[in-house]
Amino acid sequence: MPTQYHVFLVTLDVVAKNHHIVGQLEDRQLTTDSNAAATVTSLEQALDGHIVTTLQLIPVSSSSSPVWVLRVAVPILDRANAPIGAITATQAIDDDFALSLVQKTGFNVILCQGAHILGSSMRESSLNQFLSGNDLCTTDKVNVIDGPQHFLALAKTAQTTNQLMSSPSLVIVDVEPLYVVNAHTGRYVQMLLASGIFVFALGVITYTIITRIFFIRPLRSIQTRVRSMVADTRNAGIEAQSPTTDELSMLARLFNLLSESLSLQESESLAMTKQMSDLLIHQR
Structure with a gap:
């Protein structure tokens, strides 16, 4: 099973219950003092069944300064959970x-x-x-x-x-x-451009929806009504032109046809009024 951490140990000792070292791995550049008070105390507590950690300063074989290490002592238990030894590990x-x-x-x-x-x-x-x-x-x-x-x-x-x-x-x-502004100017410019593109796209979509709801649909409704009114004026002898794909031009033509139809109706009304007036004059 692969490990997820790389551990660089200075020493690794396996100690029996009688303090005899069964196995040992040690870095030759660093030497630990097995008779140090902290080392003896941590080993004794591990042999009693306790986990012990301690921070120690150990000398280096070369002329460099001493090194601080973390020492961990863990007990070895048998099947009855009784300590039979200890494992001690030291890491710089x-x-x-x-x-x-x-x-x-x-x-x-x-x-x-x-x-x-x-x-x-x-x-x-x-x-x-x-x-x-x-x-x-x-x-x-x-x-x-x-x-x-x-x-x-x-x-x-x-x-x-x-x-x-x-x-x-x-x-x-x-x-x-x-994070300061000078160190991330490029990132802020990219974020600003992305925000601008998003706002522009949102504006276009909103404009399209508003135009369709408040302009195109009412115009189409008016167009349908005008067509129905023009269809009722067949007696005027005016034929509507074929529809085109230009809705505004079609609407303008339909309004013109409606205006002409109303003008004809008004002329006919005036003519009938004049005839009735003449009949009344002749009767007198």
């Missing part, structure tokens, strides 16, 4: 350890002990050039880091439930980038 607190902590989250963290920066998941950024380790690793203090990119940092003390009481604590600094 460095950049690889910081990356393993945030591998699945994508966060940026810096690991500190005291005022010393031990590791960071941001290998490409040297934040301590713009802010001292003493300020960066101070807990419950918000720091703004101004550099090529701006960051917001907040440090908190991290402790495990199984941590040894005498063990020092690790400080984890959460680092969040601050």
